[in-house]
Amino acid sequence: LLNTYNKLGIPLDEQKMMNGIAVDAVFDSVSIATTFREELKSHGVIFCSFSEAAVDYPEIVKKYLGSVIPHTDNYFACLNSAVFTDGSFVFIPKGVKCPMELSTYFRINEAKTGQFERTLIIAEEGSSVSYLEGCTAPMRDENQLHAAVVELVALDNATIKYSTVQNWYPGNPETGEGGIYNFVTKRGLCSGKNSRISWTQVETGSAVTWKYPSCILKGDNSVGEFYSVALTNNLQQADTGTKMIHIGKNTKSTIISKGISAGKGQQTYRGEVKIMKSADNARNFSQCDSILIGDRCGAHTFPYIDVRNQSATMEHEASTSKIGEDQLFYCNQRGIDTEDAVSMIVNGFCKEVFNELPMEFAMEATKLMEVSLEGSVG
Numbered sequence: 001l002l003n004t005y006n007k008l009g010i011p012l013d014e015q016k017m018m019n020g021i022a023v024d025a026v027f028d029s030v031s032i033a034t035t036f037r038e039e040l041k042s043h044g045v046i047f048c049s050f051s052e053a054a055v056d057y058p059e060i061v062k063k064y065l066g067s068v069i070p071h072t073d074n075y076f077a078c079l080n081s082a083v084f085t086d087g088s089f090v091f092i093p094k095g096v097k098c099p100m101e102l103s104t105y106f107r108i109n110e111a112k113t114g115q116f117e118r119t120l121i122i123a124e125e126g127s128s129v130s131y132l133e134g135c136t137a138p139m140r141d142e143n144q145l146h147a148a149v150v151e152l153v154a155l156d157n158a159t160i161k162y163s164t165v166q167n168w169y170p171g172n173p174e175t176g177e178g179g180i181y182n183f184v185t186k187r188g189l190c191s192g193k194n195s196r197i198s199w200t201q202v203e204t205g206s207a208v209t210w211k212y213p214s215c216i217l218k219g220d221n222s223v224g225e226f227y228s229v230a231l232t233n234n235l236q237q238a239d240t241g242t243k244m245i246h247i248g249k250n251t252k253s254t255i256i257s258k259g260i261s262a263g264k265g266q267q268t269y270r271g272e273v274k275i276m277k278s279a280d281n282a283r284n285f286s287q288c289d290s291i292l293i294g295d296r297c298g299a300h301t302f303p304y305i306d307v308r309n310q311s312a313t314m315e316h317e318a319s320t321s322k323i324g325e326d327q328l329f330y331c332n333q334r335g336i337d338t339e340d341a342v343s344m345i346v347n348g349f350c351k352e353v354f355n356e357l358p359m360e361f362a363m364e365a366t367k368l369m370e371v372s373l374e375g376s377v378g
Contacts (some may be wrong), residue, residue, distance in 0.1 A: 003239060006064065009148075009244045012377045013304075016027060017083050018168040020358065021101045021102075021103050021132070021360070022034070022036035022037075022039075022100055022101070022102050022103065023035045023036075023103045023104070023105060024047065024048075024049065024088045024102075024103070024104045024105075025104075025105050025107075026049075026086065026087065026104060026106045026107070027319065030086050030089070031044040031049030031051065031052075031086045031088070034047060034049060034124070035049055036100065038320060039100075040098075040099070040100070041097075042132070043098070043099055044092075044093040044096055044100075045092055045093070045098055045129075046060075046089065046090065046091040046105070046117050046315075047088075047089070047090050048088075048089055048241075049086055049087070049088065049089065049103055050084075050086050050088065050089050050117075050119075050120070051085070051086050051320045052085040052089075052320065052333050053089035053309060055098055055235075055314070056107060057091070058090075058344070060122065061089070061120070061220040061233055064151070065118075065151070065152055065172050066081070066151075067151070067153065067189070068151040068153060068187050068188070068189045068216070069149050069151050069185055069187050070324075073185065074185060076099060076147040076184075076185060077149055077185045079120060079217070080148065080149045081105060081117050081145055081149070081280050081370075082258050084116040084117060084118045084149070085116070085117075085149070086199075087117035087118035087119050087120075088117070088119045088161065088163065089119075090119075090131065091119040091122050091309070092121075092122065092123045092128070092129045092139055092158075092350040093119075093124050093127065094124040094125045094126060094127060095125070095127060095133045096124075096127045097127065097128050097323045098127070098129040098130065098348065099342070101130050101132055101135070101150055101358060102129060102130070102132070103111055103131070103132040103134070104119065104131075104132075104133050104134075104279070105124060105133075105134045105135075105136075106133070106134070106136075106148075107147060108137040108144050108168070108180065109174045109280070110136065111140050111142055111144070112140075112144070113145075114144060114145035114146065114147060114322060115144075115145070115146045115147075115148070116147050116148065116348075117148050118148065118149050118150075118151075119149070119151070120151050120284045121150075121151070121152045121153070121160055121162070122155075123152075123153070123159065123174065123195075123363065124155050124158065124207045125155045125156040125157060125158060125192065126157045126158065127155075127158050127159075127322075128147065128158065128159040128161075129159075129161070129162070130161040130163070131161065131162050131163070132164075132165075132360075133162070133163065133164040133166075134164075134165050134166075134167075134168075134361075135164070135165075135167060135168055135205070136167050136168065136205075137169045137174045137180055137205075137282050138169065140169065140171050140178045140328050141172075141177050141374075142178060143171075143178060143179060143180070143181055143207065144169075144179075144180050144181070144361070145180070145183070146168065146180050146181065146184065146206070146377055147183050147184070148184045148185070148186075148353075149185050149186075149308070150162070150184070150185070150186040150187070150213075151187060151188075151189075152187070152188035152189065152193060152197055153186065153188070153189050153191060154189070154191065154195035154196065154197050154222075155191060155192035156192030156193050156194065156195065156219070157192065157193070157194045157195065157257070157301075158192060158195050158196075159195070159197075159198075160195045160196070160197050160198070161169055161189065162188070162197070162199050162200070162213075162330065163200045163201070163356075163357055164200070164201040164202065164203075164205045165201075165204075165357075165361050165364055165365055166182065166201065166202065166204065166206065166209075167205040167227070167241050168180035168182055168205035169205060169207075170204075170206060170207055170233070170234065170236050171193045171234075171235065171236070173234035173235070173263070173350060173375075174234075174359060175232075176207065176234075176276075177349050178207070179206060179207025179208075179236075180205065180206040180207060181206070181208050181356075182206035182208065182210070182211060182355035183208075183209075183210045183211075184210075184211045185212075185216070186199070186211065186212070186213040186214065187213070187216065187243075188213075188214070188215050188216070188224070189215075189216045189218060190216065190217050190218060190224060190233045190248075190251075190361075191218050191219055191310070192219045192222070193220045193221055193222065193248070194219070194222065195219050195220045195222045195223075196217050196222065196223040196224075196225070197223075197224055197225070197241070198225040198227070198229040199213040199215075199225065199227070199228075200227040200228075200229070200353065200356045201213065201228050201229070201230075201235055201356055202223075202229045202361075202365040202369075203228070203229065203231065203238055203240060203355070203370065204231045204368045204369065204372045205372075206236070206238075207235070207236060208235075208236075208238075209230070209237070209238040209239065209240060211240050212240065212242075212243060212270065212271075213226060213242055214245070215242075215243070215244050215245070215253065216241055216245045216248050216369075217244065217245060217247060217249065217251035217252075217279075218247045218248050218284075219251075219286065220248040220249045220250055220251070220358075221248070221249070221250045221251065222251050222252075223247055223251070223252045223254075224244050224251075224252075224253040224254075225254045225255070225356075226242040226244070226253075226254070226255045226256070226257070227256045227285045227352070227353040227356045228240060228242070228256070228257045228258065228303075229242075229259075229260070229269060229365070229369075230257075230260070230269075230352065231260040231261075231262075231265075231267060231346075231372050232259075232261050232262070232263075232265025232267050232297070232367060233261075233262040233263045233372055233373065233375075233376055234262075234264060234265060235265070236265045236266075237265050237266045238259075238264070238265075238268065239266075239268040239270060240259075240269065240270070240274075241269050241270035241272075241302075241363050242255055242257075242271050242318070243271070243272040243274070244272070244274070244284060245272045245274045245275075245276070246274065246275040246276060246279035246282040246284070246312070247276050247278055247279055248278070248279060249278070249279065249281060249282075250280070250282070251279055251282045251283075252272065252283045252284070253283075253284045253285075254284075254286075255271060255280075255284070255285070255286040255288070256287050257269050257287070257288045257289070258289055258290075258291075258349060258350050258353055259288075259289070259291070259292050259299055260284070260293065260349070260350075261290065261291070261292050261293065261298060261299050261372075262292075262293035262294055262297065262373060262376035263296065263297060263351040263376055264296045264367070265297045265298075266298045266300070267290060267297070267298065268299075268300045268301070268302065269288045269290070269300070269301045269302065269303075270302045271286065271288070271302070271303050271304065272303075272304040272305075272306070273286065273303075273304070273305050273306070273316075274306040275306070275308060275309050275310075275312045275314075276308055276309065277293070277308045277309055278309075279312065280309060280311050281311050281313075282294070282309065282311075282313070282337060283312065283313045283314075284312075284313070284314050284315065285315045285316050286299050286303065286315065286316045287316075287318070288303065288317075288318040288319075289314075289319045289321075289349070290319070290320040290321070291319075291320075291321055291323065291346065292321070292322040292323075293317075293322070293323055293333045293346075293361070294376065297367065299320050301318055301320075303318070313334065314337065315342075323345055327341070328341050328342070329344060335342070339373070339374065339376075342373060342376065343373055346364060346369055346373060347370075350365075354366065375378050
């Protein structure tokens with residue numbers, strides 16, 4: 001197993017980890033290694049596998065597990081609750097700023113199988129943490145299932161930043177055979193005043209994706225953010241979006257969604273903003289942009305807005321465009337070939353989201369977009 005990670009350039013030897021990122025490696029739903037545990041523990045930070053947390057910290061697990069996403073939430077959350085074996089557990093104590101980035105790398109390796117890991121992150125009063133998630137799988141002719149559950153809890157004045165770069169195998173580009181079914185439930189609860197949860201995701205892989213990272217803004221003055229780039233090429237389908245539920249007073253949410261469709265890919269944004277009666281002076285800004293490459297792909301947007309308080313402010317804008325011949329001509333005249341030009345234009349289109357990613361992930365995301373778009377023009 002360790003050789004597999006080393007081949008992928010993910011060293012689990014702490015002596016080699018010079019970039020200050022603690023890693024939990026999850027291989028087919030089983031956590032096989034977690035780095036920098038002792039150093040984090042000296043700051044009071046708990047970062048370990050879920051199976052270890054259940055044994056060593058049962059009171060915390062019992063208090064928060066299922067508190068944000070109950071097993072009755074949806075079919076795949078129920079499936080996960082029934083069969084999950086492992087995952088990542090993070091606990092940031094009161095007043096602690098996590099001294100390094102925390103990261104989990106998920107890999108599905110076995111054929112004809114599913115991965116049902118669970119992630120639980122709790123940030124106590126006045127604490128903060130940045131968490132990175134990466135996903136890959138080898139090429140298989142059969143479909144595999146990824147049905148994870150992620151729960152975030154932020155108490156008073158706490159901040160959680162959760163970033164994902166997803167590169168599951170998308171299936172055969174010609175026939176559509178194989179690939180990952182990526183059906184994930186992610187939700188954060190801003191339960192304390194002045195709490196903040198920020199989701200940032202780059203989705204370039206999987207055959208079919210259903211994923212809607214959401215925020216429940218319960219605490220007064222709490223903030224929820226969602227920054228997303230989703231790319232579909234060849235026969236991929238992505239149905240992504242978010243929910244922002246405003247409950248507390250003076251709550252704010254921001255939604256920035258960028259969708260790119262190429263080949264025969266289908267891209268859907270599905271979002272919900274709900275402002276409850278109790279959410280005085282709540283504010284939301286939503287921006288959903290799509291770009292089409294070619295004439296066989298599709299982009300669809302389904303925003304749902306439910307406002308029950310007259311003091312609320314809502315802003316929503318959306319656009320769909322295609323890469324123009326004049327843009328490509330301009331680049332070609334300056335010695336840039338068409339494929340590189342498309343990559344440059346798309347990366348510029350996504351810049352607003354990439355700026356929210358940590359440096360390592362931003363560079364990786366840019367390269368992933370370039371690779372995923374290969375062959376989309378011509």
